[in-house]
Amino acid sequence: MTRYAALFGAINVGGNRLLMADLRDALEREDFAEVETVVASGNVLFSHEERPSEGLAEKLAYVVRERFDIDTFAAVRSRAELEAAVAESPFADTGEDNLVHVHFLETQPAPEAFETLIADHAGRGSEKLAPGTRALHIDYVDGAGASKLTAGFIARRLGCRGTARNIRSIRRIIEKMD
Template sequence: MPRFAAFLGSINVGGNRLMMEDLRRVLRYEDFDDVETVVASGNVLFTHPECPSEGLAEKMAWIVNQEFDIDSFIAVRSCAEVHAIIAENPFGPGKENAGEENFVHTHFLSGEPGEHQMKALLLDHAGRGDERIAVGTRALHIDYVDGVGRSKLTADFIERRLDLRGTARNMRTLKRIACKLDKLE
């Protein structure tokens, strides 16, 4: 069976506390196999019969909402898609414009941003910070040059401009997840 990674948004921040043990238990009950969590911030590895990743994301989001009363955006990517998203990040390791791994993020999105949406995001962000932004496959790649904590380029800022939901992971976490997916395939 194919191996996938799910990236849950808004988990263990604000009031959305969720024990990873509880999440694993519920997902196993709902036909997700070989469920493993990575870091306590909503990264789930699992196997599932062949299914489009969008369908798996919807199924998992429904389960999280029903079982834990959390409305979470969930991005599901296959092992190959996780490797591809790392490779396409222009600020990732080995690239000419590489940034620090913990400052370089991929913001997984619920869809592809349109040209006018990206223009609005870049225009509204101009002068607000030194972040570098590049469009990816259903994602934004961002180098938070001065760190994420002080940045004005927040998830809410991005989502309002793009009219797409999303969740971000740094390069260090993505590489760790890719390695775990490789070992299990």
């Protein structure tokens, strides 16, 4: 069995309230083992027979849609993939851990999509952006709360959904995977 983290998008935001205990119970009934939640924002650790993360992401989204009527997706990553995302971030060691985010993506956008995003964002805010491996690295220099760099803005340019976690949260998730 392999240990994974599922980073759900649109859970406990925008009216999509879901008790983490209910989510744990639903996943355990669907053959996910050692299910554990980290913070109440849609971070789930679980063990499963090794398989491509895309298949696990589809299965997780299906369970949440069928059981809770919430249309969501999950970015599924192994411990090694989470560590690689932090290591890949050009801002992880220079910015503040609560302001530097990895926006985990469903798929890998084409380089042109990243170029479009960066060009369309120019002049909209102080955020720093860098493309990554199934990720967008962001330093929300002045904070994410008032930023115009929203998930919708990003998704329209990259052509896929994503969900962001700050470096502090990612490191905590990695520690919990031990």
